[in-house]
Amino acid sequence: MRRARAGRLPRRASARLAKRCVIAAVACGSLALAACASGFRPPELIGGTDLVYPSEARAAGVEGRVLVRYDVTADGRVENAAVVSAEPSGVFENAALAAVRSWRFRPSAKEGKPVAAPSRVSEVAFRIGEAARYDDAPRPKPKD
DSSP, X not given: OOOOOTTOOOHHHHHHHHHHHHXXXXXXXXXXXXXHHHTEEOOEEEEOOOOOOOHHHHHXXXXXXXXXXXXXXXXXXXXXXXXXXXXXXXXXXHHHHHHHHHOEEEOEEETTEEEOXXXXXXXXXXXXXXXXXXXXXXXXXXXX
């Protein structure tokens, strides 16, 4: 059996990965179509303040992440934001909550009417040397 060069997958592994990607893409497309067909639109992030990195953590070179659960109201505001978990504990929670509470959404819609979206969960990542970003969080669409 031939060995793959560093950074490259063997052909079989590459083919399996490609097949999985196609299956995942079809599944995502099916979910999107099902959401459209059901008349439901999930909330869409349209704004919020920048994430503020705690100065003590930045000076000490500490990075981390916070998982936050929150509700999006029918008018697009965030309510009931609470920390689910934080790593490291006691460092980034307040900054993450402040950022999430500032978020504004185009609210969910069901059959064309705005509805609340309870129990949303987002991870807020704190990384030194990178622009503030939210991993796995809804992102605002660029304005035309």
